[in-house]
Amino acid sequence: MKNLTAPRGTFDILPPESSQWQVLERIIDEVCARFGYREIRTPIFESSEVFVRTIGVGTDIVDKEMYTFIDRGGRSISLRPEMTAPVVRAALAHNLLQTLPLKLYYRGPIFRYERPQKGRYRQAHQWGVECFGAAGPEADAEIIALSLEMMRAVGIVDYRLEINSLGCAQCAPAFREALVAYLSEQAAALSETSRERLQRNPLRILDSKDDLDRAVLAGAPTMERFLCESCQQHFADLRFLLESMGIRALHNPHIVRGLDYYTRTVFEIHSVALGAQDSVCGGGRYDGLVQAMGGPPTPGVGVAMGMDRMLMLSRSSGAAAEQDGQTRLQVAFVALDDESARLLVPVLQAVRARGIAADMDYLRRKLERQLRAAGESGARFAVIMGEDERTAGDVTIQDLATRARVRVGLTRVDAELAQRLA
């Protein structure tokens, strides 16, 4: 066994980066709570069916990106490639939808078998919220506002919000037919991959980056003209609400989202600083999803945001520098010989028990080196014991900023430090 590395597309999060993750996680908890959402934690893996039935056959996620395996009981299991379906599954399993509204948020890893590149990993991290029960546009608006508040809270300023409406079960099929009819006529002018998508997932052609496709799409029918009256109203109300909150959203009729379950509102947030994987955030309404999973007809709207990408952005904007939220060491214990170390251990414990962040160098390095480490750790005091102190039954407490030293009896060290740090 040699040179073991993290599996392709995964990565270890080491200090000091791990403290940036902790800060991000705290911000997510705080902002979601502020908007009235409570955390739900679901398993990392689910029955494969949970995803196949909701995300949809024909989507890339289900067809080629899931980590699926048969467990020892013969069940088909998949690592979750997203978290909306598991949240709905859990809500149904525990009858949470009996008491609406239901507002949940989550954060954690997701898994997709893709070729890694900048901002795209096989184990990625997302947070998101789901709001069930509200059919009106206020919920859509709230979720978009929440997403932007999150961007603000982590210090990301350079981004673009785009929204669209995909229509509902009444009006979307007509658009789909019209689009397929048009694209079939123009099939010869489409890119190869889009000709395939025409059969499997025609809406996806709408957000193709291919120049050939773009040209064809210029003359394609748009969903806007097919929206039924209530969908039109919903979309107009949403835009009004956003405007009333001072939120600027670009209407992009080509947004379709990668998952089958979206209805009406869809939105995305992009950033120019991310390279090809420029999407930070995507969400929308999914009024048919709960019912499709065997629950009561329940409207829902949600968002998912990539935590990996958020951190890339907050780092590139310099905001990460302020994000060293790691607890600073307050006291460094310095033992100069074995016997002193033995005597200092219970004192260290007493200090820690008082709620003071303290640590001790166990490597028996020379005094200079230990003091240097103490200084770098940010500690305010060093507690030093060598032969002199040991024979006298006390320690030297040194203020690392002023270098002032005092001798304190061994039994009084914790009280003395507590007082000085108060």
Next chain:
RNA sequence: GUGAGUGUAGCUCAGCUGGUUAGAGCGCCGGUCUGUGGCACCGGAGGUCGGGGGUUCAAAUCCCCUCAUUCACCCCA
């Protein structure tokens, strides 16, 4: 899944068209200073040159395969 680039010390990298014991800076350890920090000087440890195979008298260097990584396609958070 497709294409291109990159893998040399813990980190960042040098090593020309193959040629002795593979180098630097930072970091780490020690000394100058038998017990008072950030500096300076001196010394030291640390390398399967990603892995495997091939060509050659000789491979970090050339060829093939493989793994990892980066970027793009695709897709998406």
